[in-house]
Amino acid sequence: MRACFGLSELGIGLRRNLTMTTAVVVTVANSLALFGSGLLIRAQAETMKSFWYDKVEVSVYLCGEGSTEPTCSGTPISQQERQQLNTDLVALPQVQKVFYESQAMAYKVFREQFKDSPDLVDNVTVDALPESFRVKLKDPTQFGVVASAFKDRPGVAEVQDQKALLQPFFNGLAKVERITVTIAIVQLLAALLLISNTIRAAAFSRRRETGIMRLVGASSFSIQLPFLLEGVLAGVVGAALASGALAAVKVFLVDGQLRPSLGDSIAFIGWGDVFATMPWLFLTGTVLAALASFVTLRRHLRV
The missing domain is CATH 3.30.70.3040 (Alpha-Beta Plaits)
Structure with missing residues (x-):
């Protein structure tokens, strides 16, 4: 019963804040894609080290x-x-x-x-x-x-x-990885602010409903659940889009362009590296979205 109510309120909230929710999803997807790219660059560096150091x-x-x-x-x-x-x-x-x-x-x-x-x-x-x-x-x-x-x-x-001849190249890869992860962190902070603003706007637009729920004795969890679900959903969808972007990079860039051009002279990341990165995207997106939503609700939705 509580789950059905939460999902119903989630649908209402998404319809009322569709534009802001879309902006949150896009920002989360962009930041997680950059974060995932940093992880894949690190995996590529390790793959190339293993390949070349062996030779x-x-x-x-x-x-x-x-x-x-x-x-x-x-x-x-x-x-x-x-x-x-x-x-x-x-x-x-x-x-x-x-x-x-x-x-x-x-x-x-x-x-x-x-x-x-x-x-x-x-x-x-x-x-x-x-x-x-x-x-x-x-x-x-x-x-x-x-x-x-x-x-x-x-x-x-x-x-x-x-x-020693290869070390400058690997140093360059490490620098690119650090830059990518730094940009991803900045993007994630922007996503956190957007999630916070979206949840705050949703709570304000439904202040009448939450007030009635308080009067009839609804628990704090029941009142907060729809808002938490909105934030978590944005994080999950953003992670899914970011995972799709990384898969597209593997198919079209790595396998479609780089591998045919460079042949066996360089070892590239495999699907195992891509699939190993995806759970980190979902975990990061879900945890950050839930955390931002929870903190915002504690500050702006007194229950």
């Missing part, structure tokens, strides 16, 4: 003819130094795999990578590319162990961490 290697470049590094002294690495370096690399507990790349192999890889730039390829000779050891680490964050152990070794020209 990251440490490159130990060896001295060649004419190398100017202090550890080279203008002379190439000796066979004995090369063998000892390989032995020491393999012995490190942080190292998973060591692969030797000769100058000829490096040149072959270079030609394949830049096959669309024939002028560049024609101007580079085999002798211009150094030989190296490609070191696969068990944990890519342990680069410092390899660098500190081998950077000053005779015969070693340079120790380069590929992870």
